[in-house]
Amino acid sequence: MSSTERKAREKEELKTLILKAAHKLFVEKGIGQTTIRNIADSIDYSIGTVYVYFRDKNEILHALHTQYFTDLRGQLKVLFNVKDPMERLKAMGKVYINYGLDNPEMYDLIFILKAPMEFLETIQKDEWDEGKASFDLLKTTVKQCMDAGHFKGHTLEPLSFLIWGCVHGMCSLEIGSRTKNVNIKNPENIVRDAYDEFLNIINKL
Amino acid sequence: MSSTERKAREKEELKTLILKAAHKLFVEKGIGQTTIRNIADSIDYSIGTVYVYFRDKNEILHALHTQYFTDLRGQLKVLFNVKDPMERLKAMGKVYINYGLDNPEMYDLIFILKAPMEFLETIQKDEWDEGKASFDLLKTTVKQCMDAGHFKGHTLEPLSFLIWGCVHGMCSLEIGSRTKNVNIKNPENIVRDAYDEFLNIINKL
DNA sequence: TTGAAAAGTGAACAATGTTCATTCTTTTTG
DNA sequence: CAAAAAGAATGAACATTGTTCACTTTTCAA
Numbered sequence: 001m002s003s004t005e006r007k008a009r010e011k012e013e014l015k016t017l018i019l020k021a022a023h024k025l026f027v028e029k030g031i032g033q034t035t036i037r038n039i040a041d042s043i044d045y046s047i048g049t050v051y052v053y054f055r056d057k058n059e060i061l062h063a064l065h066t067q068y069f070t071d072l073r074g075q076l077k078v079l080f081n082v083k084d085p086m087e088r089l090k091a092m093g094k095v096y097i098n099y100g101l102d103n104p105e106m107y108d109l110i111f112i113l114k115a116p117m118e119f120l121e122t123i124q125k126d127e128w129d130e131g132k133a134s135f136d137l138l139k140t141t142v143k144q145c146m147d148a149g150h151f152k153g154h155t156l157e158p159l160s161f162l163i164w165g166c167v168h169g170m171c172s173l174e175i176g177s178r179t180k181n182v183n184i185k186n187p188e189n190i191v192r193d194a195y196d197e198f199l200n201i202i203n204k205l
Numbered sequence: 206m207s208s209t210e211r212k213a214r215e216k217e218e219l220k221t222l223i224l225k226a227a228h229k230l231f232v233e234k235g236i237g238q239t240t241i242r243n244i245a246d247s248i249d250y251s252i253g254t255v256y257v258y259f260r261d262k263n264e265i266l267h268a269l270h271t272q273y274f275t276d277l278r279g280q281l282k283v284l285f286n287v288k289d290p291m292e293r294l295k296a297m298g299k300v301y302i303n304y305g306l307d308n309p310e311m312y313d314l315i316f317i318l319k320a321p322m323e324f325l326e327t328i329q330k331d332e333w334d335e336g337k338a339s340f341d342l343l344k345t346t347v348k349q350c351m352d353a354g355h356f357k358g359h360t361l362e363p364l365s366f367l368i369w370g371c372v373h374g375m376c377s378l379e380i381g382s383r384t385k386n387v388n389i390k391n392p393e394n395i396v397r398d399a400y401d402e403f404l405n406i407i408n409k410l
Numbered sequence: 411t412t413g414a415a416a417a418g419t420g421a422a423c424a425a426t427g428t429t430c431a432t433t434c435t436t437t438t439t440g
Numbered sequence: 441c442a443a444a445a446a447g448a449a450t451g452a453a454c455a456t457t458g459t460t461c462a463c464t465t466t467t468c469a470a
Binding site: 032111112113114117120126127128131132135136153154155157158159161162164165166167168169170172173176177178179180181182183184185186190191193194195196197198200201204205 | 237316317318319322325331332333336337340341358359360362363364366367369370371372373374375377378381382383384385386387388389390391395396398399400401402403405406409410
Binding site: 007035036037047048051056057 | 456457458459460461467
């Protein structure tokens with residue numbers, strides 16, 4: 001029956017509409033400043049309707065978390081066009097950092113805020129699909145680097161995690177306002193300058 | 206007059222009492238689960254009293270932020286007993302990571318949560334004293350390493366920030382539950398295993 | 411046309427940060 | 441030493457937010 005089909009599609013569309021509205025508000029005024037009422041108002045629906053489509057705020061946060069992460073992972077996946085794994089690794093870092101610095105609220109939701117992970121716990125899902133898939137992209141690349149003779153004497157997983165930690169750490173210090181007000185000469189560029197040091201080091205390994 | 210003196214001391218004591226109570230609750234049930242009412246209740250004072258001593262919740266968060274940070278910085282300062290700067294640098298990383306893994310709520314407040322930095326903004330103080338002082342400890346050590354012939358071809362500030370980002374990134378991924386549920390063989394030890402890789406790399410530079 | 415199922419609603423509740431007029435306590439003063 | 445002034449503490453009350461659910465409106469197959 002096509003009406004039930006249409007119904008299902010309409011349900012999906014409203015869900016999407018809510019998420020789009022939430023996203024807009026996140027970017028405009030920050031995640032912390034976005035309320036369910038805000039979201040409902042901005043699409044001319046009632047509060048209750050939002051709760052028909054999402055069990056709670058964390059589910060909304062988790063849904064956008066997944067969207068953002070899928071987006072970032074897409075950008076990383078494209079880099080598999082770069083055949084040289086070392087070049088690809090360097091490009092991945094650059095893409096990752098750009099994503100973080102250009103979309104701080106989105107980055108926050110992907111990698112910093114506890115809410116999306118708490119949602120996974122409440123639904124008893126102990127798999128973080130996007131996280132796993134993305135980390136695998138990194139591991140695969142590092143593995144290929146090792147196969148090509150780099151990173152001698154290193155271990156795959158810990159090294160991969162170290163690299164992730166490196167770029168994540170710099171992004172999150174920046175996003176968390178920990179680079180301002182510290183005695184740094186070029187605070188606006190410190191993350192990218194430091195990433196150049198990273199490249200410098202990687203090149204030697 | 207000694208009565209005004211005593212009054213001042215008593216005021217300080219109550220302030221300290223409030224902070225101690227807040228700290229206890231933070232550790233017990235998490236920062237997010239700690240409310241002003243909780244704090245007031247736990248020391249048998251009224252909500253209003255807390256607001257006599259602190260302008261708002263962010264001021265409490267900032268006060269503890271500073272305490273925690275001073276504590277961590279103290280632990281780092283002690284390491285200046287280690288004269289060899291490379292050895293000291295490695296020890297600093299270890300101490301930093303231990304602090305983060307052993308005191309996740311406290312680490313959260315120092316390096317991750319926005320609240321303490323927001324408080325600095327509201328009082329129009331654009332100096333992050335503890336942050337600056339701690340980063341200086343790191344910079345000084347890295348500088349001494351460079352003077353001793355290490356880190357050839359690198360630049361002091363970006364390299365120092367990269368190192369900070371490295372250890373911070375790993376700690377905050379762990380604290381933010383981003384290491385669970387990713388396909389890692391030893392998730393419980395990944396941070397320390399990765400830090401060994403870090404040492405491995407540092408040793409070559 | 412009609413009645414049941416689906417969709418949507420918003421008043422109401424609970425939790426929390428915050429304010430402030432009031433009460434209680436301490437100190438100073440005449 | 442009593443009264444007044446200053447200081448400290450209070451908690452009721454308000455605003456905001458997430459959340460629930462009994463109720464209304466809409467949709468659509470029979």
